[in-house]
Amino acid sequence: MFVSRSLFLYGCTELRLGTNIATAMHLVATFVLASRGAPYLALPFLAVVLCYVATRSYALIPYALLLASIPGVWFAVSRFIVDLALGMQCDPLSYASIYLVFVLGALNTLYVLHATNLSELCYVVTKLTKSRELGLAPYLLWRVASKIFKDVSEMLYAHRLKGVEVWKSLGMTFVWGEEVSKLFTEGLLLKAPLFRAKAIYSRRALALQSLVLLLDTVSILLSTR
Amino acid sequence: MYGVRNRCILKNLSLDISLGEVLLVVGRSGSGKTTFLRCLAGVAHLYNLRIEGSIRVCGYEPDPSKIARFVTYVPQEPWASIACPYPFTELLSFTQASMKDIEIVAKELGIYDKLFDSSTNLSAGEIQRICVAEALLSKKKLVLLDEVSAYLDSENRRRIAKLVDELRKSGSTVVVVDHDLELWRGIVDRVLYLDGGEAIVLNSVDETPIYEEIRRLYKFEMFRRYTKSGEIVLEARDVWYRYPDSDRFVVSGFTADAVEGEILWIRGGSGRGKSTILKLLAGIYRPSRGYVRRYVEKLQLVPENPFLYLSNPTPREELGSRIDLARELDLIDVLDTPIALLSSGERRRLAIASAYARASRLLLVDEPCIGLDPWNARRVLNVLDTLRSRGCTIIVASHSRYLELVADRIVEV
Numbered sequence: 001m002f003v004s005r006s007l008f009l010y011g012c013t014e015l016r017l018g019t020n021i022a023t024a025m026h027l028v029a030t031f032v033l034a035s036r037g038a039p040y041l042a043l044p045f046l047a048v049v050l051c052y053v054a055t056r057s058y059a060l061i062p063y064a065l066l067l068a069s070i071p072g073v074w075f076a077v078s079r080f081i082v083d084l085a086l087g088m089q090c091d092p093l094s095y096a097s098i099y100l101v102f103v104l105g106a107l108n109t110l111y112v113l114h115a116t117n118l119s120e121l122c123y124v125v126t127k128l129t130k131s132r133e134l135g136l137a138p139y140l141l142w143r144v145a146s147k148i149f150k151d152v153s154e155m156l157y158a159h160r161l162k163g164v165e166v167w168k169s170l171g172m173t174f175v176w177g178e179e180v181s182k183l184f185t186e187g188l189l190l191k192a193p194l195f196r197a198k199a200i201y202s203r204r205a206l207a208l209q210s211l212v213l214l215l216d217t218v219s220i221l222l223s224t225r
Numbered sequence: 226m227y228g229v230r231n232r233c234i235l236k237n238l239s240l241d242i243s244l245g246e247v248l249l250v251v252g253r254s255g256s257g258k259t260t261f262l263r264c265l266a267g268v269a270h271l272y273n274l275r276i277e278g279s280i281r282v283c284g285y286e287p288d289p290s291k292i293a294r295f296v297t298y299v300p301q302e303p304w305a306s307i308a309c310p311y312p313f314t315e316l317l318s319f320t321q322a323s324m325k326d327i328e329i330v331a332k333e334l335g336i337y338d339k340l341f342d343s344s345t346n347l348s349a350g351e352i353q354r355i356c357v358a359e360a361l362l363s364k365k366k367l368v369l370l371d372e373v374s375a376y377l378d379s380e381n382r383r384r385i386a387k388l389v390d391e392l393r394k395s396g397s398t399v400v401v402v403d404h405d406l407e408l409w410r411g412i413v414d415r416v417l418y419l420d421g422g423e424a425i426v427l428n429s430v431d432e433t434p435i436y437e438e439i440r441r442l443y444k445f446e447m448f449r450r451y452t453k454s455g456e457i458v459l460e461a462r463d464v465w466y467r468y469p470d471s472d473r474f475v476v477s478g479f480t481a482d483a484v485e486g487e488i489l490w491i492r493g494g495s496g497r498g499k500s501t502i503l504k505l506l507a508g509i510y511r512p513s514r515g516y517v518r519r520y521v522e523k524l525q526l527v528p529e530n531p532f533l534y535l536s537n538p539t540p541r542e543e544l545g546s547r548i549d550l551a552r553e554l555d556l557i558d559v560l561d562t563p564i565a566l567l568s569s570g571e572r573r574r575l576a577i578a579s580a581y582a583r584a585s586r587l588l589l590v591d592e593p594c595i596g597l598d599p600w601n602a603r604r605v606l607n608v609l610d611t612l613r614s615r616g617c618t619i620i621v622a623s624h625s626r627y628l629e630l631v632a633d634r635i636v637e638v
Contacts, residue, residue: 012341012343143307143309143310146343150346151530151533154528154533155534161524161526164536169536172536176533183302183305186268186305187306187307188308189267190266190296191306194319198317200317
């Protein structure tokens with residue numbers, strides 16, 4: 001449910017109307033800064049939070065933080081166990097640093113998913129492949145994924161009350177997935193060849209992305225000193 | 226038209242449909258209505274349907290690559306014809322319309338506020354209206370609508386009928402499969418009645434042989450009411466709930482008691498929070514304010530899509546030792562049929578039977594009649610009535626007027 005909520009909570013917010021190039025650049029900057037230490041991720045993190053707030057997508061922040069904590073805790077605890085096993089000195093500060101690096105890194109990765117401009121992606125795919133059906137793929141993938149996530153959540157609720165074993169629920173997920181695939185094929189066979197990709201942007205979203213990139217650049221410059 | 230194992234579904238069908246005509250296709254469940262539409266839409270091969278004779282759509286064989294620019298097809302499960310994650314992108318990508326035109330049509334259909342929502346979070350009725358909006362904006366020559374009013378409340382059914390009339394006036398041909406004959410009176414030009422593999426073309430809905438039969442199904446024949454013990458099995462007091470991504474409360478101040486052996490109907494139009502209320506009553510969501518108290522150990526929730534409740538490959542395995550329920554609920558002939566091959570009505574009855582087998586005191590059922598034809602809807606009501614007679618409390622969330630036939634009490638939302 002957390003995965004579903006963190007990815008599909010909102011409809012089309014302004015966050016999704018920027019350009020994927022800027023989003024990709026931010027992701028690269030995040031990885032560079034992560035390799036240089038947690039403090040350098042502070043400004044990009046603030047910029048991302050500002051984007052969520054400015055586009056009224058506040059509810060994404062706690063869900064994304066929770067999801068991002070999973071790798072953070074995993075790597076911090078792993079490092080602690082290794083230090084313990086090797087008889088090395090345990091340094092809580094270094095574990096906290098590892099946790100922060102991975103949480104902030106994962107959070108910025110999630111931001112990329114929240115900020116991906118699907119219309120631009122469809123447009124690019126259509127131009128590159130010269131195929132309308134293939135151009136529809138990014139939209140369709142997102143649509144089907146959100147549908148499956150929602151249906152599976154509903155299935156798990158009902159199965160939980162029913163006392164069904166997890167493996168059975170998983171089996172039913174595959175059966176339902178097959179049915180969804182068949183129904184979408186029926187519903188879209190006539191439509192797919194007529195798909196016209198249109199890249200949709202918002203000036204405000206582009207301005208916010210510029211701010212994020214500016215803070216990324218400042219952080220990188222600071223990290224080189 | 227032949228189906229699986231060469232079963233003849235329709236024979237000797239000869240028909241010309243003119244430009245600007247509205248044709249209503251009616252018939253009992255299994256008479257071939259959807260098959261007919263699938264053949265026109267060029268999706269027959271997906272269901273292993275074989276056609277003898279010829280079909281020409283706008284002068285072409287029904288090959289999707291040839292007829293796509295002339296035909297809009299809205300299948301029985303309307304959500305399956307929405308390809309984009311947001312309605313406004315759907316309408317921009319598949320029509321030549323501008324955002325301004327889209328907004329005008331969306332306001333007419335009452336879906337303006339939903340344009341930027343996630344397509345997945347729309348109700349079935351809202352999705353159907355998006356599909357009709359697309360049909361209007363794309364100005365296609367032929368529009369095929371399968372069970373178009375099955376998911377809609379009365380207000381939206383009338384809206385859709387009015388819009389089909391507008392489609393006809395704009396020069397489109399519309400072929401509608403539906404059972405609500407009164408809705409289409411005065412709008413359709415002809416009726417294609419299918420029965421026992423045969424097809425008859427009629428000039429009006431009054432001439433339809435099953436007209437009286439359908440009217441009787443909608444009539445207020447009250448099921449027998451049983452005396453209640455008065456014991457409360459569930460109480461909800463001043464329940465409020467808001468989704469994390471929303472500023473407004475989707476449930477505000479809901480209060481209700483459910484008494485043993487009654488059918489409590491939570492009634493409201495599309496998007497009023499009925500499904501959310503059921504999840505609150507089941508304990509899946511926690512109220513933002515207020516409380517829900519359950520006085521039974523077990524309860525079951527049957528979702529709007531009954532498939533999501535099922536967890537076994539066949540009805541026999543789903544019901545386990547309760548094969549007696551299969552006999553009572555008319556599932557005995559399909560006990561060993563894979564659930565993927567069951568009809569919507571059979572899945573719905575099976576889900577309710579399975580839920581009852583696990584929690585015979587309290588069931589929560591979301592939209593039990595939605596998407597069903599009158600005959601199957603009536604069978605589901607029979608099931609609910611049977612379970613009520615055994616002392617089961619059933620809380621139903623629905624906009625369907627069929628529930629008037631069985632509900633003991635109604636809570637409006």
